[in-house]
Amino acid sequence: MSKIITKKMIKDYQELGVVYIPNLFKKHVSNLKKGIEFNLNNPGPYAAENLRKKENGRFFDDYCNWERIPEFRKTIFDNEIITAAAKLMQSQSVQLFHDHVLVKEPGTSKDTPWHSDGPYYFINGKKTISFWVPLDPVKEASLRMVARSHKWGKQVLPTKWLSQENFYGKVDQYLPIPDPDMEDMDVLEFQMEPGDAVAFHFEILHGARGNNTTNRRRAFSLRLIGDDVCYTERSGKTSPPFPNHNMKEGDKLRTDWFPILFSKTSGSLSSI
Numbered sequence: 001m002s003k004i005i006t007k008k009m010i011k012d013y014q015e016l017g018v019v020y021i022p023n024l025f026k027k028h029v030s031n032l033k034k035g036i037e038f039n040l041n042n043p044g045p046y047a048a049e050n051l052r053k054k055e056n057g058r059f060f061d062d063y064c065n066w067e068r069i070p071e072f073r074k075t076i077f078d079n080e081i082i083t084a085a086a087k088l089m090q091s092q093s094v095q096l097f098h099d100h101v102l103v104k105e106p107g108t109s110k111d112t113p114w115h116s117d118g119p120y121y122f123i124n125g126k127k128t129i130s131f132w133v134p135l136d137p138v139k140e141a142s143l144r145m146v147a148r149s150h151k152w153g154k155q156v157l158p159t160k161w162l163s164q165e166n167f168y169g170k171v172d173q174y175l176p177i178p179d180p181d182m183e184d185m186d187v188l189e190f191q192m193e194p195g196d197a198v199a200f201h202f203e204i205l206h207g208a209r210g211n212n213t214t215n216r217r218r219a220f221s222l223r224l225i226g227d228d229v230c231y232t233e234r235s236g237k238t239s240p241p242f243p244n245h246n247m248k249e250g251d252k253l254r255t256d257w258f259p260i261l262f263s264k265t266s267g268s269l270s271s272i
Contacts, residue, residue: 127226
C-alpha cells in the first residue's frame with residue numbers, strides 16, 4: 001500500500017472530507033503537462049470554454065479523455081495513486097470514474113463557482129474521491145473546499161457554470177448553494193507545488209479562485225469510486241453524460257467503461 005498515506009490523513013479524509021497530500025503525483029507532472037497541451041489543441045466532445053464574451057483570459061475544461069491521451073492513462077493506472085485512494089476511501093476496491101482537465105490561463109479573473117460534484121453524477125455511495133493536482137505552483141489561484149460538507153445529509157443544488165441555471169430543473173431535493181465566506185464556514189485552502197494533490201469527497205462543496213497572476217494554472221483531476229458505489233437515476237442528463245450506458249438503478253458501474261483499478265482479491269490491475 002502507499003507509504004505516502006498516513007493514519008492521520010485517513011482520519012482527516014473520513015472526518016473532514018478533504019486531505020492535502022504532497023508529491024503524490026510528482027513523477028507524473030511532466031507527462032501530464034504534455035497530455036494537457038495535447039488536450040488543449042485537440043479538445044474532446046465534452047470540452048468547454050467557461051467565459052462569457054467580455055470576460056478576460058481563458059478557462060478551459062474537458063473530461064473523459066484517458067482512453068485517447070496516453071499520458072493521462074499512465075497516471076491513472078499508477079499503483080501508488082490507486083492504493084492511496086483505496087486507503088483514504090477505506091474501500092476494498094477502486095474503480096475509475098473519469099479524468100478532468102481544468103486550465104485557467106494568466107489573467108483569468110473568473111472564479112470556479114461553489115458546487116459539489118456528486119449531484120452532477122449518476123452514482124450513489126459514500127466511498128468516493130477526487131484528486132485535484134496542479135501542474136504549476138499554486139499560491140493564489142487555489143482550490144477552496146468546505147470541511148465536513150460531505151456530511152450535510154442533503155446534496156447541494158447543481159447549476160450550469162455559465163448561466164447558473166438549475167442543472168436538472170428541480171430544486172426541492174437540494175440545499176441552496178451557500179456563500180461559505182459570508183456564512184463563516186470552515187474553508188480549507190492550500191498553497192501547492194506541481195504534483196501535490198488535494199483529495200476530496202464527491203459531496204464536498206468546493207470552488208476555485210480566478211487566476212489573476214502572470215502564470216498558468218493547469219490542473220489535472222482524477223475521480224475514483226469505491227466498493228459501495230452504484231448507479232442511480234437522475235432527473236436529467238448528467239455531467240459527464242455517458243450516453244447509452246444501459247445501466248439500471250442499483251447496478252454496479254459497467255467495468256468495460258469504468259475499469260476496476262484495484263480490488264483486494266485480485267490486486268492492482270494497472271498494466272499499461
